[in-house]
Amino acid sequence: xxxxxxxxxxxxxxxxxxxxxxxxxxxxxxxxxxxxxxxxxxxxxxxxxxxxxxxxxxxxxxxxxxxxxxxxxxxxxxxxxxxxxxxxxxxxxxxxxxxxxxxxxxxxxxxxxxxxxxxxxxxxxxxxxxxxxxxxxxxxxxxxxxxxxxxxxxxxxxxxxxxxxxxxxxxxxxxxxxxxxxxxxxxxxxxxxxxxxxxxxxxxxxxxxxxxxxxxxxxxxxxxxxxxxxxxxxxxxxxxxxxxxxxxxxxxxxxxxxxxxxxxxxxxxxxxxxxxxxxxxxxxxxxxxxxxxxxxxxxxxxxxxxxxxxxxxxxxxxxxxxxxxxxxxxxxxxxxxxxxxxxxxxxxxxxxxxxxxxxxxxxxxxxxxxxxxxxxxxxxxxxxxxxxxxxxxxxxxxxxxxxxxxxxxxxxxxxxxxxxxxxxxxxxxxxxx
Amino acid sequence: xxxxxxxxxxxxxxxxxxxxxxxxxxxxxxxxxxxxxxxxxxxxxxxxxxxxxxxxxxxxxxxxxxxxxxxxxxxxxxxxxxxxxxxxxxxxxxxxxxxxxxxxxxxxxxxxxxxxxxxxxxxxxxxxxxxxxxxxxxxxxxxx
Numbered sequence: 001x002x003x004x005x006x007x008x009x010x011x012x013x014x015x016x017x018x019x020x021x022x023x024x025x026x027x028x029x030x031x032x033x034x035x036x037x038x039x040x041x042x043x044x045x046x047x048x049x050x051x052x053x054x055x056x057x058x059x060x061x062x063x064x065x066x067x068x069x070x071x072x073x074x075x076x077x078x079x080x081x082x083x084x085x086x087x088x089x090x091x092x093x094x095x096x097x098x099x100x101x102x103x104x105x106x107x108x109x110x111x112x113x114x115x116x117x118x119x120x121x122x123x124x125x126x127x128x129x130x131x132x133x134x135x136x137x138x139x140x141x142x143x144x145x146x147x148x149x150x151x152x153x154x155x156x157x158x159x160x161x162x163x164x165x166x167x168x169x170x171x172x173x174x175x176x177x178x179x180x181x182x183x184x185x186x187x188x189x190x191x192x193x194x195x196x197x198x199x200x201x202x203x204x205x206x207x208x209x210x211x212x213x214x215x216x217x218x219x220x221x222x223x224x225x226x227x228x229x230x231x232x233x234x235x236x237x238x239x240x241x242x243x244x245x246x247x248x249x250x251x252x253x254x255x256x257x258x259x260x261x262x263x264x265x266x267x268x269x270x271x272x273x274x275x276x277x278x279x280x281x282x283x284x285x286x287x288x289x290x291x292x293x294x295x296x297x298x299x300x301x302x303x304x305x306x307x308x309x310x311x312x313x314x315x316x317x318x319x320x321x322x323x324x325x326x327x328x329x330x331x332x333x334x335x336x337x338x339x340x341x342x343x344x345x346x347x348x349x350x351x352x353x354x355x356x357x358x359x360x361x362x363x364x365x366x367x368x369x370x371x372x373x374x375x376x377x378x379x380x381x382x383x384x385x386x387x388x389x390x391x392x393x394x395x396x397x398x399x400x401x402x403x404x405x406x407x408x409x410x411x412x413x414x415x416x417x418x419x420x421x422x423x424x425x426x427x428x429x430x431x432x433x
Numbered sequence: 434x435x436x437x438x439x440x441x442x443x444x445x446x447x448x449x450x451x452x453x454x455x456x457x458x459x460x461x462x463x464x465x466x467x468x469x470x471x472x473x474x475x476x477x478x479x480x481x482x483x484x485x486x487x488x489x490x491x492x493x494x495x496x497x498x499x500x501x502x503x504x505x506x507x508x509x510x511x512x513x514x515x516x517x518x519x520x521x522x523x524x525x526x527x528x529x530x531x532x533x534x535x536x537x538x539x540x541x542x543x544x545x546x547x548x549x550x551x552x553x554x555x556x557x558x559x560x561x562x563x564x565x566x567x568x569x570x571x572x573x574x575x576x577x
Contacts (some may be wrong), residue, residue, distance in 0.1 A: 383441025383501035384532060384550075385471050385478045410475050413443055413499050 006122040006154065007115065010263050011318050018262055018319055023057055025291040026266060030054055030063070033297060036081040039073050040299065060266065065275060065287065065300045068101065071242070076102040082295045092140045093241035100140070103241050106295040110149060113244040116261050117150020120250035123259070123316070124210055124235045126180060128155030133172055135161045135183040135191075136215065142245025143215050147182050150247060156180070163187060166194050174200075177207045185218040185226065192229040202231040212237050214246060217326045236325055242301055243288050249323055257310040257322035264292045267321055268300070269309060272330035273340055283308045283342055285330040286323065304330045306342055334362075334427055336370045336405050343426045346372060349402045355380035355391045359417040365430040370407040372399065378414045434558045435568035436504040437548065438486040439535070442479045443499035446472060454479060457496055463489045466574055467537035467548060482537050482548055485577040506557060507537065507548040507569025520547050520566070527560040537569065 005011045013021070030051035033040040044050065047064045054060065070079070076099075077084065088107045092100035105113070126132075132151045136143035138160060151158045161172055163183065169191055172178060181188070188211055195202065202208060208230055213223075214237035223234045238249035238258050248265065249258035260267050266289035269278050278284035286303045306329065310322040327344035334341055343362060350356050357375040364370055374395055376388065392409050400406045444450045451470075458465060458481070467482040483489050486502065493500040508524075510516045524531060534549040546569040551557040562568075 378499055381441075381443055381499050381501050383439075383478065383480070383503035385473065386532065388443075388476070388478075389473060412445060412476075415497060416445075 004122055004125075004127075005318075006119040010261075011119060011123075011320070013263070013319055015319055019057060021263055022266055022291060025263075026057065026060065026289065027051065027054060029289070029291060029297055030299070033081050033299060037079055039070065039078055043070075057266070060268070060289070060300065061277065063300060065302050066298050067302050068304075071101045072099065075099065077104075079296050079298070080104055081297060082106060087295050089145075090140070091142045091145075091241050091245065093142075101241065103142075103244075104296045105244070105293075108294050109244065111153075112264065112292055112294075113146055113247055114149035114153045116244075116247035116264055117147055118154040119261065120237065120247055120259075121151060121154050121156070121180075121212075123250060123252045123318070124212070124233070125253060126154065126156065126210065130179045130209070131157045131159065131177060132180045132182060133159045133161050133169070133176075133178040135163050135169060135181060135187065138162050142239065142241045144182075146239075146245035146247060147212070166191055170195060170198070170200070173206050173208065179207050180210045180212065181208065182212045184215050185213040185222055186216065188213050188226050188234075189222065189229075192226055196229060202229070206230075208232045210235060212246075214238055217328065220325075238305075238323075238326060240303060240305075242298055242303075243290055244293065248288070252314060252316040252318060254315045256314070257324050259314070259318055259320045259322050260288075262320045265289065266291055267323070269307065269323075271340065272302075272304075272306075272333055273335075278308075280311055281308055283327060283345060286326075302330075306330055306332070306344060332427070334364065334429065336364060337368050339403060339405050341370075341403050341405065345402055346399060347426075349398050350374060350395065353391070353395060353398065355387075356395070357414050359414075360426070361417050362427045363430065364427070368431065370405060371410060372407045373410045373412050373417060375414045375417055376411050434555070434562075435506070435570050436554060436558070437482070437507050437569055437571050437574075438502045439505045439548065439550065440481045440483060440486060440489055440493070441501045441503050442481070442493060444477050444479050446475050446477060451479065454493075454498065457492055457498070458483065458489060461485075461488060461492050463492075466539075467535040467546075469533060469535040471533060478533075480533060480535055480550075482535060482574070484574055486575060488577050503550055504554055505548050505550045506554070506561065507546040508561075509567035509569070510536070510545045510547050512542060512545060517547065523564060523566070524549070524557075524561070527557075529557045529560060537574070539573070 034051045043064045049062050086106045087104045089105040089110055091103045094100050134144050134148055138144040148158055211232055211234045213234055227234050235251045237246050239246035249260045251258050268287040269284040270287050271278055272285040286305045286307050288301050289299050290297045306327045307323040332343050350360055355377050357377045359375045361373040392411050396409045464484045465481055469480045471478050508520050529551055532550045537546045537548055
């Protein structure tokens with residue numbers, strides 16, 4: 001297949017040039033926020049750093065993080081680094097309590113984010129001939145509007161459907177020959193099931209080719225399921241309002257991780273506990289600096305999302321770094337015998353073992369003991385206890401290798417653990433300290 | 434091949450588990466002809482030789498138990514000192530490893546069978562079929 005790029009010069013930029021560009025933008029950014037944003041100046045001073053201390057990209061680790069809490073200091077305009085008259089767009093993101101996070105964008109910011117989307121859409125194979133049905137929420141949420149602008153920049157026909165009203169969604173798809181959809185994975189599953197219930201034949205009655213699914217974490221299994229149901233390709237996309245919404249991370253046709261456009265973002269992965277960089281390829285919290293944002297740039301923003309770098313060069317030719325699909329939230333981390341562990345590390349090991357079913361539970365008890373309850377596959381049981389003992393041994397050993405702590409593994413019957421849902425309680429801490 | 438089906442049920446080591454399992458058989462009027470329990474710390478496997486294996490298998494499945502059918506060989510034991518010894522000696526002389534076993538007393542003080550599970554059933558059968566022993570046939574006890 002012919003490889004196409006929206007902006008080949010920047011997408012195929014050499015690593016050296018990319019680093020030089022990042023350094024140039026980062027220096028400019030630090031100077032700007034130091035000068036124009038009192039809160040940043042205060043934070044830098046407290047940390048004992050000045051913008052001129054940054055000589056290399058690595059020096060960024062001496063600069064303070066920005067957290068969700070910082071967004072509420074001098075709220076709502078306190079972190080603006082441009083006068084309000086330059087701001088053209090407000091988006092908000094629901095906080096867990098009270099006020100929503102308020103994010104501002106200049107005209108240049110809106111167009112710059114649109115370009116990131118356009119690059120990503122072309123990366124997935126889309127062209128100006130495609131028709132995008134945008135079924136995310138239009139409004140204060142970034143999801144729909146930011147995608148909308150990007151798709152228009154590419155020249156796609158955009159159907160601003162918004163979410164819900166599944167009957168109408170399917171009618172729109174049929175009437176206008178929608179080729180691409182943008183929605184949440186859970187809604188895509190629902191829409192797909194309704195399409196099949198109606199007896200519609202994807203590929204015949206519908207012209208769908210691609211789905212861009214994001215705004216909530218999902219698994220490879222869910223991707224495969226939707227791809228199979230609708231006979232389409234599903235591309236995982238990642239974004240957060242603080243970084244401009246969708247278009248931050250996007251999959252290429254290799255579908256092995258999400259590229260982050262590094263001319264726009266400085267990407268770090270740190271240990272959520274102490275903020276130190278993790279070893280290359282290790283799981284940690286994604287930290288982003290918006291290098292190219294004009295109105296409200298954020299320095300070292302703690303996303304609380306867990307992922308790891310994929311370091312091998314990508315077959316698509318793009319030099320921009322890849323991260324694994326979001327594995328969960330940094331708040332899920334727990335410590336056993338001094339080792340930081342994420343449920344996602346355990347899940348990754350378990351899902352790679354034949355004979356293991358979907359559900360598991362981690363119980364911390366006694367003197368720092370870790371018990372992992374694992375459901376085995378019903379079909380795996382052939383009546384022989386030896387087979388179960390081998391499975392248990394395999395799980396124990398592979399977990400020990402992955403997390404450096406030897407857990408006590410208990411095999412339990414399928415269907416006996418609480419069903420896994422997005423936010424299933426995977427870790428039960430009974431330790432008393 | 435004269436192989437006989439034995440039901441194997443996974444059981445977490447929890448009070449009442451064996452009660453629940455045997456209740457299924459009792460309520461379905463299925464007769465237990467022989468059984469064994471193997472337990473390793475937190476879980477175990479309970480094996481039954483029953484007169485209605487297919488029905489029992491279905492009922493266990495329906496009620497959400499983790500159950501498997503395992504084909505075993507059954508060899509008649511002589512009811513005298515050394516009876517079991519002779520049979521086990523024969524099996525081990527053929528290099529066959531017994532993975533689990535139970536005893537089925539067909540007629541009290543008269544006729545009993547040593548029912549055992551091996552890793553490779555076909556191979557074990559080939560090694561034993563021409564020996565002068567009586568094999569338990571499925572038709573000897575299955576009543577469904």
